[in-house]
Amino acid sequence: MKNKRKDSLSKSTTELGEHNIIGLIQDHLDLMPNMPVPFGDDVSAFEIENERVVVLKTDMLTNKTDVPKEMSLWQAARKTIVMNVSDFASKGVKPTAIIVSLGLPRTFTSKDIEEIACGLNAGAREYGAYIIGGDTGETSDLIIAASLFGMAQKKDLMLRKGAKAGDTLAVTGLFGKTGAGLKILLNGFKATPKVKEKLVASVCMPKARLIEGLTLGASKTVTASIDSSDGLAWSLHELSNNSNVGFTIDKVPIAKEVFQFAESNRLNPLELALYGGEEYELVVTIKTEVLEKTIKEIKNIGGCLIPIGTVTKDLKILIDIDGKKDIIEPRGWEHFKS
Incomplete structure (x- = not known):
C-alpha cells in the first residue's frame, strides 16, 4: 500500500481525491497506541x-x-x-x-x-x-x-466496525432531497416552487439526527453505524470495508419531492438517492431479533428507523428490488473530485 502511495505522490489533488490524500497523510503519522476509535471512522x-x-x-x-x-x-x-x-x-x-x-x-x-x-x-x-x-x-x-x-x-461508541451477517440495515430518514437540491442550486435544474423550496431547504438547513443517535446508542442494539454525509452508496461501502461484510438492499426510501423533481427533469430518482451526498441521516446495522423494539424506541422520540436491507457474508453490495439485482457502486461526494 505504501509503495502504491509513493507512486502517486506526483499526482495532483484532483487526481488523488480526498480519500487518497488522507491515506498519504496517515502514512506519515505515528499511530497513537490503543486508539479507541480507528483512523477513518x-x-x-x-x-x-x-x-x-x-x-x-x-x-x-x-x-x-x-x-x-x-x-x-x-x-x-x-x-x-x-x-x-x-x-x-x-x-x-x-x-x-x-x-x-x-x-x-x-x-x-x-x-x-x-x-x-x-x-x-x-x-x-x-x-x-x-x-x-x-x-x-x-x-x-x-x-x-x-x-x-x-x-x-x-x-x-457505535463504530463503523461490528456489523454481522444476518443483521438488519436501517436508516433514519428519506434520501435524494439534497442530491436534487444541489442540482437546482448548482446546475440550474428546474422544479415547481413548492418542490424547490423543500429541496433547497434540505441543502441550506440540514438536520443532524442527534436524538436518534443518542437513543440508538443507549439501546445497545446497533452493531455498526455511520452518517450518510458522503452519500448513501459510499456509506454502505464504508460499513462494508470496516466490518468485512456485504449488503443486500431491498428498499431505498426516497422523498416524494425527489420523484417529482426527477420526473420533470428526466432523472433517475434512485441515482439521486444513492449518490447525492450531503444528507445527514444515520445508516446503521441492528441485531435483527431486537429490530422492532429499536424501531419503537426511535418512534417514541419522534424519529423514524426504516429497514432497507440485510447484512450478508458475501462482500458485494447489491440492490434487489422487484427481482432485479444491480451492484451499488462506491460513488458519492468526495472533495477534489466531486
Whole structure:
C-alpha cells in the first residue's frame, strides 16, 4: 500500500481525491497506541481513565466549494456545526463544547461577521452545545472550521466496525432531497416552487439526527453505524470495508419531492438517492431479533428507523428490488473530485 502511495505522490489533488490524500497523510503519522476509535471512522477519541474517552471531531466549510450563492452566511455557519454534530450522532455521543476557527476575507463587514456568529451559536445551541473559543485569521475566501468535544464510555461508541451477517440495515430518514437540491442550486435544474423550496431547504438547513443517535446508542442494539454525509452508496461501502461484510438492499426510501423533481427533469430518482451526498441521516446495522423494539424506541422520540436491507457474508453490495439485482457502486461526494 505504501509503495502504491509513493507512486502517486506526483499526482495532483484532483487526481488523488480526498480519500487518497488522507491515506498519504496517515502514512506519515505515528499511530497513537490503543486508539479507541480507528483512523477513518466518523470521529476521533482518546482514553483518559477507566474506559472513559474524550471524543473529538473537526470539519470545515469553505465558501467556494460548499456554499451555494443562495445560502446565507447564517445558514453556512449553522451548517458547519450540523456537519460535525451528525458525526457525533452516528457514534451515539452528545457534543458539549465547540471551538471554531474562522478565515475571513478583508471584504467582510461587521454585519457579515455578526451573521456568522449568530449562525454558529444557533447551530450549537440547537444541539445542546456551547462555543467556548477559537481563532480568526485573514484568508482569501471564507473558511469556517469547527471542532467538537464530548465524553463517552468506550464500550458505548457505535463504530463503523461490528456489523454481522444476518443483521438488519436501517436508516433514519428519506434520501435524494439534497442530491436534487444541489442540482437546482448548482446546475440550474428546474422544479415547481413548492418542490424547490423543500429541496433547497434540505441543502441550506440540514438536520443532524442527534436524538436518534443518542437513543440508538443507549439501546445497545446497533452493531455498526455511520452518517450518510458522503452519500448513501459510499456509506454502505464504508460499513462494508470496516466490518468485512456485504449488503443486500431491498428498499431505498426516497422523498416524494425527489420523484417529482426527477420526473420533470428526466432523472433517475434512485441515482439521486444513492449518490447525492450531503444528507445527514444515520445508516446503521441492528441485531435483527431486537429490530422492532429499536424501531419503537426511535418512534417514541419522534424519529423514524426504516429497514432497507440485510447484512450478508458475501462482500458485494447489491440492490434487489422487484427481482432485479444491480451492484451499488462506491460513488458519492468526495472533495477534489466531486
